Amino acid sequence: MWGIIATWRMAFDGVTVASQLLKEGVTVGDAIESAVRLVEDNPVYKSVGYGGLPNIQGAVQLDAAYMDGDTYQIGGVAGISDVKNPISVAKQLSKERFNSFLVGEGARDYAVLNGFDIQNMLTDRAKAEWEKRLKEVQKNQLNPYDGHDTVSMVGLDVSGSMATGTSSSGLFLKQPGRVGDSPLSGSGFYVDSEIGGAAATGLGEDLMKGCLSYEIVRLMKAGYTPQEACNQAVYDFDARLTKRNEKAGAFSLIAMDCNGAWGVATNVEFTFVVATENQRPTMYVAIPAEDNQTNIEPITEEWLEQQRKNPTVD
Template identity: 65%
Template sequence: MVWGAIATWRMAHEGVVEALRLLEKNGTSGDVTENLIKTVEDYPYYKSVGYGGLPNSEGILEMDAAYMDGDTFKIGAVAGITDVKNPISVARKLSEDKFNSFRVGDGATKYSIIEGFERKNMLTKRAHKIWEKRLEEIRENNLNPYDGHDTVGAVTLDQEGSMTVGTSSSGLFMKKPGRVGDSPLSGSGFYVDSEIGGAAATGLGEDLMKGCLSYEIVRLMGEGETPQAACDKAVYSFHDKLSKRYGKAGAFSLIAMNNKGEWGVATNVEFTFSVGNSKEPPQIFIANKGKNHTTDIQPISQEWLSAYEKRIKAPIE
């Protein structure tokens, strides 16, 4: 039997390592995906997801998350949820509801309270200090307020052939209250079909929503494309189309895995991801846009990893 897991950004690597351990022991893709994303949500130094995530323009941390079952197409999602420890768990619970399975704002938060999910002040002192510093920089230098939009997205395949996808994000730093990106939106931020494969996105939600790239990648895999070919074809053709017709294309990166455990990635920025399967141990790679609608993918260096660890934990002055 085959199994595998792929997730966006270096921040997901510990979750991927644990995911593969659980999958080898016949863990279910649903449990593994939720656990992988919770690992990222719980870590305070990842400033674009969960605890330690960066707030909106009013200093409030609003979070988005989604969960999709590739066997049944059940989807649950939350947007603008506040003060709940693990938005991905709320999204998974909502996927069991035939109606009202996508909740936003106060409705999402109240649902989490009623269902007994752990409450937590998710805005750390560190994140609040970053927010205050950014406000000062904006006032003094007339800077664009928007910075940072890294979503954790994960696709997993278990030994029974079931596939699941999940996403979680605190969204665009300094976003306006109520702003929602692509992360909780089916087809844009994520999509999965256990008979084909799954995909997830990270980047500027306002531009990702213009292309529904996660669904497009799964559709292309369903037509026989490898995950890598599907990612390259979907991402770079849309990057070119959006640049031509809209005038520019924001940052976006997509990951994919098919029901054979094969994987692919495409990006228009420097992008890290973690992946492994029943044949390949978990590893962190760095990807960049290559020539002729291809992606250049290389293992990260120890030098890169050391610099990353130092950077994310650096004191906020």
């Protein structure tokens, strides 16, 4: 059995490629790396990799992580600049016994020394949006933060190995050096090949308060299905966070267990992509429902057309 689940519809092409690789017996780590790289390389997506929206100073600082579910090895980078594929750096770092999580200049230096592709990650389109948004914020006293859509993936290969990967440019107009949940184990991702894995997207500052990816894996270990685990973790924490702080930021979690079953929960409208041995790559939309449940429906052409007219999610 093999399978892969990923956040946001921007992951569709990557999941399609990864599903073919997994079908051919490629390891889950290599399949996930290939899938995330496709998202990182596409300048259309404004929250990941090349074309990602910059921080308040106009610099693109990227976060990424990789975890091997067989060994618990984790690699991560945060605030890395001018590196084409942060997920590949994170995956290589996961093989290091020490110094496996690097930030800022140290992460960039490691990438340079190890031969990773270096390039300016700020596109003309992203720079124009940055300039426009700065003017709007200054003129209208708006909240500057807009967009924090991490591409996150959890996968299973035919040998039973599991892995997870994340990549993000973080909050638009974030402060220099700001790091969200995406590269942080337990918050942005977690995986154990004997149980399953989970990964997150959303407002990192709130996701970090709940360590929801680890919590979902813990619940699956306790016997919950992936969907039950997602519902329990996400809606319980959303309620507690709202009670204590009057509001909770947007967050969504995906999960897959060691048998290829999957689940999703969210406190906003959220799109995701799934492919398994028994299911071709399919895009879904998830919406929170009553009684701590999640409504999940395949994305239709009508839904896509509505989003083209009035886009609200990636």
